[in-house]
Structures are given as C-alpha cells and as structure tokens.
Amino acid sequence: METTHRLLVDDSRTLTAVADDSVELVVTSPPYPMIEMWDDLFAELDPAISSALESGNGQAAFEAMHAQLDRVWDELERVLVDGGIACINVGDATRTLDDSFRVYPNHARVTDAFEKRGFDPLPDILWRKPANSAAKFMGSGMIPPNAYVTLEHEYVLIFRNGGDRRTFEPGADRRYEAAYFWEERNRWFTDVWTEVRGELQGLENVPDDVRERSGAYPLEIPYRLLCMYSTYGDTVLDPFWGTGTTSLAAMCAGRNSIGYELEDGFLDVFADRISDVDTLSRSVGRTRLERHREFVERRRADGEEPSYEASHYDVPVMTKMESDIRFREVEAVERTDAGYAVEHVPLEEVPESRSDSA
Numbered sequence: 392m393e394t395t396h397r398l399l400v401d402d403s404r405t406l407t408a409v410a411d412d413s414v415e416l417v418v419t420s421p422p423y424p425m426i427e428m429w430d431d432l433f434a435e436l437d438p439a440i441s442s443a444l445e446s447g448n449g450q451a452a453f454e455a456m457h458a459q460l461d462r463v464w465d466e467l468e469r470v471l472v473d474g475g476i477a478c479i480n481v482g483d484a485t486r487t488l489d490d491s492f493r494v495y496p497n498h499a500r501v502t503d504a505f506e507k508r509g510f511d512p513l514p515d516i517l518w519r520k521p522a523n524s525a526a527k528f529m530g531s532g533m534i535p536p537n538a539y540v541t542l543e544h545e546y547v548l549i550f551r552n553g554g555d556r557r558t559f560e561p562g563a564d565r566r567y568e569a570a571y572f573w574e575e576r577n578r579w580f581t582d583v584w585t586e587v588r589g590e591l592q593g594l595e596n597v598p599d600d601v602r603e604r605s606g607a608y609p610l611e612i613p614y615r616l617l618c619m620y621s622t623y624g625d626t627v628l629d630p631f632w633g634t635g636t637t638s639l640a641a642m643c644a645g646r647n648s649i650g651y652e653l654e655d656g657f658l659d660v661f662a663d664r665i666s667d668v669d670t671l672s673r674s675v676g677r678t679r680l681e682r683h684r685e686f687v688e689r690r691r692a693d694g695e696e697p698s699y700e701a702s703h704y705d706v707p708v709m710t711k712m713e714s715d716i717r718f719r720e721v722e723a724v725e726r727t728d729a730g731y732a733v734e735h736v737p738l739e740e741v742p743e744s745r746s747d748s749a
C-alpha cells in the first residue's frame with residue numbers, strides 16, 4: 392500500500408491546490424490568537440492587527456486575528472467531503488492590554504465560526520498540558536479576590552461537515568483493518584486526556600527549542616485523532632502544518648496527508664523527523680499490540696477472557712469489530728516533487744521467542 396504526503400509552502404487562506412470534496416479529515420493547530428508568540432505572524436496577515444494591539448484594543452485585535460483564521464475555515468468547508476471531520480487543537484489566551492487582564496476565549500470563537508459555516512459541533516476533548524509550576528501564580532498571589540486561574544489545558548474541537556455521517560460499502564477492509572482495540576476506544580473517546588505524551592513518549596525526536604518555537608503538538612494527538620476519525624486510504628489535511636507532526640502521524644497510521652505551511656524552513660525539520668519513520672511506525676504498532684496484551688492479561692487475572700480472536704495477530708479481542716485490526720509499518724520513503732511517497736506493509740508480529748530475547 393502506498394500513501395502520498397503533499398507539502399505546500401503556501402498560504403492556506405486559499406487552498407488552491409486542494410480540490411473540492413477531496414479530504415476526509417482535517418487535523419490542525421492554528422496560531423492561537425492573542426498569544427504573543429503569534430502577534431508578528433498575524434500582523435503580517437493583516438497590518439490592522441498591530442494597530443489594534445498598540446492602541447490596547449484587545450477585542451478588536453482578537454476579532455481581526457480570528458478573521459484571518461475564518462478564511463481558512465471557509466476553505467475547509469469546501470475541501471472536506473460531506474460527513475468529513477475537522478479536529479482543531481486550540482487553547483485560550485490570557486493577556487494584559489492597556490492595564491486590563493482578561494481571557495480571550497479562542498475555543499468559543501472557533502466553535503462559533505464553524506457553526507456559522509454549517510458544521511455540526513461534536514463533543515470535544517480537553518487535554519492537559521504539562522504543568523509549568525513557575526507560571527502558577529497570576530494576579531495578586533495569596534490575597535483575594537484578584538488572583539487568576541492558570542490555563543493548563545487545550546481543546547481539540549471536533550466538527551462534522553454537513554449533517555450526514557460518511558457511509559462505506561458493507562465489510563470494507565480499509566475500515567475494519569483500521570479498527571482500534573476496545574480498551575483504546577475507552578481511553579481515546581473520553582473527553583479529558585491527561586496522558587497524551589505517555590504512549591509515544593521517547594519515540595519523538597523534536598528538540599525542545601524547536602517544539603517551543605513552532606508550537607508543535609505531541610505526536611500522540613494527531614495519531615489518536617487519525618485513528619479515531621479516518622480509515623486507511625483517507626487523506627488528512629493540516630492547513631497549519633508547522634513541523635509536520637500531522638503528516639508524521641499520517642505516515643505511522645497509513646493515511647495520506649496534505650500540509651500547508653508559510654515557513655519553508657520547517658521542511659528541513661520535517662526531513663529530520665522522518666529519517667527513522669520506519670522504526671517509529673513499527674514501534675507505534677508494536678506498542679499498541681503490547682499494551683493490548685497487558686490489558687488481556689489484566690482481564691484474565693480478573694477471571695474474564697475476551698470473546699474473539701484477532702485474525703492477523705495471535706491475541707484475543709473483546710468484540711467482533713476488532714477482529715480484523717491490522718497495523719501498517721513504513722517500508723520505504725521516497726522524496727517526490729510534491730512531497731513524499733511512502734510504501735507501507737502490514738505490521739508483522741514479533742514471534743514470542745524473538746521478543747523474549749530482544
């Protein structure tokens with residue numbers, strides 16, 4: 392199976408290279424309005440934003456920044472298939488302007504924008520960022536009433552394009568092989584994620600300074616969302632691609648991807664990140680299988696045996712729907728004019744004896 396990963400150094404306010412109804416999933420994290428690290432970028436998109444900030448008019452700056460994001464949301468409505476899903480990772484901003492401190496509720500403004508464009512909001516996810524204790528106290532410290540709560544969470548807002556769900560031919564392999572385990576479903580489809588760096592921790596290779604400068608999200612976020620909301624053969628679009636975490640996740644998950652990014656320097660960061668994507672994709676699949684085996688052991692210890700056998704791996708599963716689950720690993724990566732072409736093969740089990748001696 393081959394997937395393609397198209398990369399465009401271009402402005403996503405017009406997704407000229409993406410055809411109508413050609414994308415099944417969007418996973419992205421825009422620059423967050425009213426967070427200072429993105430002021431210059433927004434000011435380049437609309438110079439009126441600098442004037443609003445300089446004159447201390449936070450509400451006008453907030454609205455003008457969102458007006459730039461709105462243009463991208465317009466395009467998503469066009470390129471997403473009916474029933475396609477958009478997952479938008481965004482955090483709110485706190486800021487003092489003109490001596491006045493307040494929160495700028497980006498998540499509410501983005502939700503409003505998607506609803507206005509005919510998307511149906513679906514239940515969202517809140518994930519906890521690692522706490523930064525140095526920034527804990529905001530406002531008047533230990534004396535009431537003028538201290539402020541510190542924001543330590545971000546949102547993954549989830550929207551469906553149009554009213555109907557996507558349909559598939561009965562028994563479609565690309566859907567059943569893309570199944571997730573029962574216990575993964577229970578963990579992933581909860582509305583608060585607290586351990587998003589847990590599962591794939593140590594497998595990522597983005598230096599901390601690059602992560603900070605680029606606003607990169609943990610690989611676990613797009614990887615889970617891809618597994619939850621797309622099937623093999625689908626295409627995921629990230630209109631704010633940054634260091635390409637979404638495309639890296641798509642390579643590991645066996646999906647196609649398209650990325651739009653203004654900064655061409657991130658292409659080299661991405662080339663470094665995928666230098667060992669074959670090993671990464673294998674580790675991701677094997678880690679999922681290992682965690683599933685641990686889950687089965689815990690069930691057995693409680694005297695409960697899962698009822699079905701997986702067809703491609705030597706392990707029981709809880710439901711019939713999981714039985715055709717099959718991971719993909721990357722076998723070869725080729726640089727193309729448009730981005731990358733990736734050859735995937737089904738992930739094979741490590742025979743017990745080999746995994747024991749490893």
Ligand SMILES: C[S@@+](CC[C@H](N)C(=O)[O-])C[C@H]1O[C@@H](n2cnc3c(N)ncnc32)[C@H](O)[C@@H]1O
Pocket residue numbers: 401402403404419420421422423432605606607608630631632633634635636637651652653654
């Ligand atoms: C929050 S970062 C995304 C980080 C990314 N999720 C990652 O893991 O590296 C937002 C990115 O959007 C890019 N960007 C902002 N406005 C854009 C536009 N109109 N078109 C294309 N890229 C844009 C910025 O340059 C920045 O790299």
